Amino acid sequence: DVKVTQSSRYLVKRTGEKVFLECVQDMDHENMFWYRQDPGLGLRLIYFSYDVKMKEKGDIPEGYSVSREKKERFSLILESASTNQTSMYLCASTRTGRNQPQHFGDGTRLSIL
Amino acid sequence: GQNIDQPTEMTATEGAIVQINCTYQTSGFNGLFWYQQHAGEAPTFLSYNVLDGLEEKGRFSSFLSRSKGYSYLLLKELQMKDSASYLCAVRDGIKAAGNKLTFGGGTRVLVKP
Numbered sequence: 001d002v003k004v005t006q007s008s009r010y011l012v013k014r015t016g017e018k019v020f021l022e023c024v025q026d027m028d029h030e031n032m033f034w035y036r037q038d039p040g041l042g043l044r045l046i047y048f049s050y051d052v053k054m055k056e057k058g059d060i061p062e063g064y065s066v067s068r069e070k071k072e073r074f075s076l077i078l079e080s081a082s083t084n085q086t087s088m089y090l091c092a093s094t095r096t097g098r099n100q101p102q103h104f105g106d107g108t109r110l111s112i113l
Numbered sequence: 114g115q116n117i118d119q120p121t122e123m124t125a126t127e128g129a130i131v132q133i134n135c136t137y138q139t140s141g142f143n144g145l146f147w148y149q150q151h152a153g154e155a156p157t158f159l160s161y162n163v164l165d166g167l168e169e170k171g172r173f174s175s176f177l178s179r180s181k182g183y184s185y186l187l188l189k190e191l192q193m194k195d196s197a198s199y200l201c202a203v204r205d206g207i208k209a210a211g212n213k214l215t216f217g218g219g220t221r222v223l224v225k226p
């Protein structure tokens with residue numbers, strides 16, 4: 001079974017802090033994704049990566065950056081956290097191939113005070 | 114751009130059938146996925162359609178009509194554990210790199226005894 005592990009289940013940070021969310025997958029997947037999920041808005045893609053050191057903006061990249069130094073790890077960085085970044089953050093990974101589903105981690109509920 | 118619509122909420126009785134519709138208008142199309150998400154948990158993959166027609170998997174079936182930009186997920190013999198959100202997601206056909214998906218807002222299904 002694919003395992004996608006997010007470093008924290010719950011996280012509380014203060015406005016202006018630099019925040020790191022980590023995600024690790026154990027199935028050698030090429031592609032990794034970061035989403036946020038908010039009530040009424042569904043899952044929205046922040047950034048994704050299709051290879052080591054490669055990254056592409058999703059639909060809502062403002063205020064975020066990412067890092068993929070190793071194939072198994074994809075980090076989401078909030079450069080200067082703001083209250084409107086309070087959300088559930090979900091990481092996913094998938095093998096390349098059109099019928100390959102994305103596999104999700106359990107999510108990190110991030111609160112910015 | 115991508116636009117994916119599904120109803121916000123549906124209620125059904127244990128043992129009954131529920132059909133969750135999903136309509137999409139996308140700049141390209143390379144497959145449609147359905148996911149199930151229980152409250153506080155990660156989305157899990159249910160089904161994939163890329164050709165027109167019905168795909169059956171036990172109590173769950175998914176249908177696709179590409180010409181109409183329409184899909185539905187059919188849940189038969191409803192059980193209490195089927196109470197969850199169901200997410201429709203379309204894979205972009207324009208940019209295949211990364212297996213990028215666009216998600217609808219999700220449909221919350223409540224199964225009553």
